[in-house]
Amino acid sequence: MARPADQFARIDRLGALLVAAGAGVLACLPFVLVKANRIVPGVPRSLLASTPPPGAWACLAALLLAAVVALVIGKPRLRLTAALVGLIALALAVAAAGNTLTPPDNRVVRISPGPAFWVLLVCLGLMATDAITRMRPGPAQRVVWLAGFLAIAILALGSGTFDHLSVMREYAVNAERFSREFARHVLLAAGSLGAAIVVGLPLGVVCYRVPRIRAGILGTLNVIQTVPAIALFGILMAPLGALAAAVPLAARLGIRGIGAAPAVVALFLYSLLPIVANTVAGLDRVSRSAVEAARGMGMTPWQMLSRIELPLALPVIVTGIRVVLVQNIGMVTVAALIGGGGLGTFVFQGIGQTAIDLVLLGAIPIVALAFSAAVVLDALVEVMDRVRR
Amino acid sequence: MITVENLCKRYGETTIVDAVSMTIAKNSITVIVGTSGSGKSTLLRMINRLVEPTGGRVLIDGQDTRAEPAHLLRRRIGYAIQGHGLFPHRTVGENIATVPQLLGWEPARIRARVEELLSVFQLDPKEYADAYPHELSGGQQQRVGVARALAAEPAVLLMDEPYGALDPIIRAKAQADLLEIQRRFGTTIVLVTHDMDEAFHLGDHVAVMSQGRLLQYDRPAVLLTRPADPFVARMTGLADRALRLLSLTTAGEAAVPGLSAGPRVAASVSLREALSELVWKGAESAQVIDADGTARGHLTVASILGHGRPA
Numbered sequence: 001m002a003r004p005a006d007q008f009a010r011i012d013r014l015g016a017l018l019v020a021a022g023a024g025v026l027a028c029l030p031f032v033l034v035k036a037n038r039i040v041p042g043v044p045r046s047l048l049a050s051t052p053p054p055g056a057w058a059c060l061a062a063l064l065l066a067a068v069v070a071l072v073i074g075k076p077r078l079r080l081t082a083a084l085v086g087l088i089a090l091a092l093a094v095a096a097a098g099n100t101l102t103p104p105d106n107r108v109v110r111i112s113p114g115p116a117f118w119v120l121l122v123c124l125g126l127m128a129t130d131a132i133t134r135m136r137p138g139p140a141q142r143v144v145w146l147a148g149f150l151a152i153a154i155l156a157l158g159s160g161t162f163d164h165l166s167v168m169r170e171y172a173v174n175a176e177r178f179s180r181e182f183a184r185h186v187l188l189a190a191g192s193l194g195a196a197i198v199v200g201l202p203l204g205v206v207c208y209r210v211p212r213i214r215a216g217i218l219g220t221l222n223v224i225q226t227v228p229a230i231a232l233f234g235i236l237m238a239p240l241g242a243l244a245a246a247v248p249l250a251a252r253l254g255i256r257g258i259g260a261a262p263a264v265v266a267l268f269l270y271s272l273l274p275i276v277a278n279t280v281a282g283l284d285r286v287s288r289s290a291v292e293a294a295r296g297m298g299m300t301p302w303q304m305l306s307r308i309e310l311p312l313a314l315p316v317i318v319t320g321i322r323v324v325l326v327q328n329i330g331m332v333t334v335a336a337l338i339g340g341g342g343l344g345t346f347v348f349q350g351i352g353q354t355a356i357d358l359v360l361l362g363a364i365p366i367v368a369l370a371f372s373a374a375v376v377l378d379a380l381v382e383v384m385d386r387v388r389r
Numbered sequence: 390m391i392t393v394e395n396l397c398k399r400y401g402e403t404t405i406v407d408a409v410s411m412t413i414a415k416n417s418i419t420v421i422v423g424t425s426g427s428g429k430s431t432l433l434r435m436i437n438r439l440v441e442p443t444g445g446r447v448l449i450d451g452q453d454t455r456a457e458p459a460h461l462l463r464r465r466i467g468y469a470i471q472g473h474g475l476f477p478h479r480t481v482g483e484n485i486a487t488v489p490q491l492l493g494w495e496p497a498r499i500r501a502r503v504e505e506l507l508s509v510f511q512l513d514p515k516e517y518a519d520a521y522p523h524e525l526s527g528g529q530q531q532r533v534g535v536a537r538a539l540a541a542e543p544a545v546l547l548m549d550e551p552y553g554a555l556d557p558i559i560r561a562k563a564q565a566d567l568l569e570i571q572r573r574f575g576t577t578i579v580l581v582t583h584d585m586d587e588a589f590h591l592g593d594h595v596a597v598m599s600q601g602r603l604l605q606y607d608r609p610a611v612l613l614t615r616p617a618d619p620f621v622a623r624m625t626g627l628a629d630r631a632l633r634l635l636s637l638t639t640a641g642e643a644a645v646p647g648l649s650a651g652p653r654v655a656a657s658v659s660l661r662e663a664l665s666e667l668v669w670k671g672a673e674s675a676q677v678i679d680a681d682g683t684a685r686g687h688l689t690v691a692s693i694l695g696h697g698r699p700a
Contacts, residue, residue, distance in 0.1 A: 287474075287477065289470060289471075289472045289473070289474035290474050290475065290476050290477065292470060292474055293468070293470055293473075293474030293475070293476075293534075293537075294474075294476070294487075295439060295463075296437065296439055296463060296468035296470065296474075296547075297463060297464065297468055297487055297488050297491070297537075297538075298460045298461065298462070298463035298464035298465075298488065298491055299460065299487075299491065300460050303491070308476055311478050312476075312477065312478055
């Protein structure tokens, strides 16, 4: 007979944590909130009270299955399958709740996914990503997994299944603005990154070659990093405003004290430190004997840099670019405060109107963007590190 | 021919290389030997201007090395270093092709040269040309490093402690390979080492350096029999100088006509090894056999010992 300790050891620890959290919120917190309109507080409803019985019980059964698998099954494939089944059941249940609880022809009532839904979503999402990690996928496979998840999510949201839920209601009202602000968000994040690469890469090379100025430049960039984003926007308003007033051409190019210009400049300044520091660190780790051999064989300084040093430093430099891109996607949000646009517009508008669904319309895509950027660039770094050892 | 004239290197008050003059003969191996900090590496690196001299000059075939830009000079001179310095992000074939590419050779000519060199260094081109350096053993990496240095058919090859990181067995193999390569391509090789055995084994001429100065530059046998300086005598080893001297002559060179019933030794082995064989077998004489199996002559213990002291 197995001793109790052995039995306990066989229970998956992460699984136990996720199951405890999921079961707890399902029992204590509302699954959906029914609001008379978009800004009043909602009336809580549990899973069983918000969906017709057969569907609700089916969803509970699927969640129970996922919980059992999370606790006692070790095989990653089975864990992933169970998590996906749970996720699909959860999504269908919340969609069904939206359809059931919305009175016919009523466009004012809002059905919001409640805390229990979101916590369960996170728990099942963690279980799925943990299972994928345990399967040790290669970099290309990870990107394929990501693309698959995104495609399914977009198709599901576009199919109309979730149209009665509050966030999708907000989307339906703002569809045109959403695509515009989404594109603007990506443009601001990527544009400031691009500018930071164009300036930061040469600056990093100079810092590496001239150790005397290294401490000064990295120190200055470090200080910039510590300035809060809002304060930096404020600091930039005055000089950019003055520039626009003094130079008509600058004003015609769209440079103003508020708007996109200070946002891009601030993000650019924040982006410099990771890129410059990682360029220096990457060049530092290039094997001395390889550089010595390159020089001894008659490469010019430019050939040494472009053919040997930069290619060997690239994985570290791209790691810096990953940090910057994820950081920028998050920080562009704040740019909305000074009229810079982007998905932050919805977040701050939502906060202003106490319309939490509008906040989510901005926040969820930002999280998805940052997560996707991290996965893709991590995969890129791994591929390069594998080839350029 | 490389002529080094009055070459100096000073950093502020410190003199690293102090007025060194020497003439390095074409198609020979010259070994510069010295303790660490003797200036031997700096002297070598002034030949291809990795270090610019403070004074004096270097002539290669009569032409001053400062007559052309340093990077163009270096493409004409092979350079191999300790720890091979292979480019980890490039395949073995791409590594070897480095200098030919810098010189703008035709791709077909580069490919043929890479295959030729890999074969010379006993690395199957099919297996190794597309491999990355980290997939090779230490000895193979070192061979690729030398192959890369020889890729553009340089008349001069500089080697800076090329075998310092190798274990004794691989090192002996690499040294034998180098002698073979030198015979095959006729390259003028200048090699820096701190290992006296390596210097005596490889060098047609050996230069002994200490504290930036060239103490003696001559044939190995002369360093042993007529050291110019107590330091040279200490470097070459007073305790086993007779055995060292024996190791400089082959059995074939020392054999005298006649037959022996004793053990058979190959003409290519050194007198030191032949003597060892006789001591081991308890014999008084040995039969010397050529590579093709014919008898070259014979050696006695007494005749061997005669080679182990100054004439």
